[in-house]
Amino acid sequence: MSLNDVPASSLVSAWKDIESMLDHDPFGDDFNTAHEICSRYASEPERIALTVRHEDGTADRWTYHELDRLASKAARVFANAGLTRGDRVGGLLSRQVESWITALAAWRSGIVYVPLFGGFAADAIGMRLSAARVRAVVVDHGYRAALAEAQSTYGLDPAVFVVGPDIVESGDKSFWAEITTADSDGPLAATTRDDIATLMFTSGTSGTPKACKITHAAFVSVMPYAKSVLGATRESVLFSTSDPAWAFGLYTTGAAVMALGVQRVMYSGKFAPGAWHRVIEEEKATILTTAPAALRRLTTTFADFGVPPSLRTVAAAGEPLTASVAADWSQVGAPNVRNGYGLTEIGMLLGDTHGTESRAEPGCLSSTIPGFDTFLADRNGTPVEAGEPGLVAVRRPRHQMCSGYENTPSLWAERWRGDVFLTEDRAVIDADGRWQILGRDDDMIIASGHNISPVEVENALLQHSAVAEAAAVAYNDPARGGVVRAVVVRNENTYSDRELAADLKHLVARRVGPYAAPRVIDFRTELPRTEVGKLRRAAVRELPTD
Structure with missing residues (x-):
């Protein structure tokens, strides 16, 4: 059993x-x-x-x-x-x-x-x-x-x-x-x-x-x-x-x-x-x-x-x-x-x-x-x-x-x-009986043949001291096809956008895997949420890229 x-x-x-x-x-x-x-x-x-x-x-x-x-x-x-x-x-x-x-x-x-x-x-x-x-x-x-x-x-x-x-x-x-x-x-x-x-x-x-x-x-x-x-x-x-x-x-x-x-x-x-x-x-x-x-x-x-x-x-x-x-x-x-x-x-x-x-x-x-x-x-x-x-x-x-x-x-x-x-x-x-929720089934990201949990990517992004909030969604890149897109809310401005984006890609690659590293990273002042504070991933997907 x-x-x-x-x-x-x-x-x-x-x-x-x-x-x-x-x-x-x-x-x-x-x-x-x-x-x-x-x-x-x-x-x-x-x-x-x-x-x-x-x-x-x-x-x-x-x-x-x-x-x-x-x-x-x-x-x-x-x-x-x-x-x-x-x-x-x-x-x-x-x-x-x-x-x-x-x-x-x-x-x-x-x-x-x-x-x-x-x-x-x-x-x-x-x-x-x-x-x-x-x-x-x-x-x-x-x-x-x-x-x-x-x-x-x-x-x-x-x-x-x-x-x-x-x-x-x-x-x-x-x-x-x-x-x-x-x-x-x-x-x-x-x-x-x-x-x-x-x-x-x-x-x-x-x-x-x-x-x-x-x-x-x-x-x-x-x-x-x-x-x-x-x-x-x-x-x-x-x-x-x-x-x-x-x-x-x-x-x-x-x-x-x-x-x-x-x-x-x-x-x-x-x-x-x-x-x-x-x-x-x-x-x-x-x-x-x-x-x-x-x-x-x-x-x-x-x-x-x-x-x-x-x-x-x-x-x-x-x-x-x-x-x-x-x-x-x-x-x-x-x-x-x-x-x-x-x-x-x-x-x-x-x-x-x-x-x-x-x-x-x-x-x-x-x-x-x-x-x-x-x-x-x-x-x-x-x-x-x-x-x-x-x-x-x-x-x-x-x-x-x-x-x-x-x-x-x-x-x-x-x-x-x-x-x-x-x-x-x-x-x-896991082997000890712990459950980890990976996200809604229709929110799963498929990139380079991999099924990627947006929650895993977000957990990695949030490890960075400059990140207050983060959302990961699928994005159809004209050149690369399906990739991971990250939308990030800062809590400090020590880093330039380019420096922080590079750090975040490396962080996700190290914690989740290179296949999950976001290829597109955008910065916003807030994330779209429902009335009870839940992330609205569909609205995130509709945000224009920088």
Whole structure:
């Protein structure tokens, strides 16, 4: 048996351990997300559920009891607006308590919650609202203009509840004014594990965003990650920096840890390393979860101001964690970064779990998350030979995030090979069982007959002291054919472009191989990224060469 073969008995045991932490049987006739992550703790009036810190240093705190009461009132508001079970309510919000009140109110009522990222342009908002058939929207006043443009372009007329001081658009209602006057008797729906709780659109780095049907038991699928990687307990204080418009913020570091009764902290302002450091220190956060791109900027702050003594766990996900970022971070004396890999469709599959520290290595993932049978496969779903790269694949688990793509069911069917879900990410497993994500399958670079991982090239480029960010993509050179192109963001100007380009070619040749050395190197002030900070390789490929 290889290091990554998982006995069926251990899979069952892992899920039963998680299910024992729930209030209700997920396979029973009554299983509801709002109950499991909030209402069950409402009888403990002093248990803090959420702290929201603001740019001015102030903080607002809500207990599980208060969130449950406000969600009940919001559910009554939605019912008064004519929404019934199965209807959709959108949340054009951000890292604010209203995101959670809206979601909890929808879930307890059997209404489907549709989270929308505040950074979306009007067309992106309108497309999603139209596709989801949303009947009501709770919107922060800062995003109201974009919503109005989306309504006009797509001919949408949902009920609109505005979070903010002023009502500008005719027909809008104040979210908080409606809640204040509402009774705390919002409808309770007897949902099951398979009922849809959330319709979440993927971030759309390539192709049309897919509408993932997230079920009421979806949060259970990421509880193993919360326990085995984050080490979350009732005594934890988790600082989650991810926006709850996305799966990692709403479920992985949201609902999954709330189901454990954990206290969470969010920061409502824009990313500022100094502000995050202050929040961790003053709130005595024990767990920090963020994206690798943010860790790079936080490293200097932690080096200058020290590591907050309360911090025990740092976890990164959302994009590949490079060895250079992880190594630089550990040098400031902070807890080593626990890497993670997952996807909205299934959940968190890989990570640096507790107990595997001895084989942890920067830029790799040390283990499969308990409960999942994850392996590498070819495009047919057949396991590849040991040591060979392949697509990350997972056999159908007992619990998973998504039950299908509502807007593209045929594409959902294409992702499965029998009981095996095939991702679009390539990886390799070393002899010690460590996983390295090589990048999306359609991002692989073919040059001189070699299959080249863009992540490997980027890891090498980032070893240079003058490089802040780097992206590697395929480029069709008129004279040489397919070659590697690197787009680099500097962090210093000590070198001329020609000198730095020569250094970088030599560095990649030495660390990866001469065949992988970039033949084209361009310098930019920033790289194109999605709203959640993921690199947009398609946009990088479209950048003009120097």
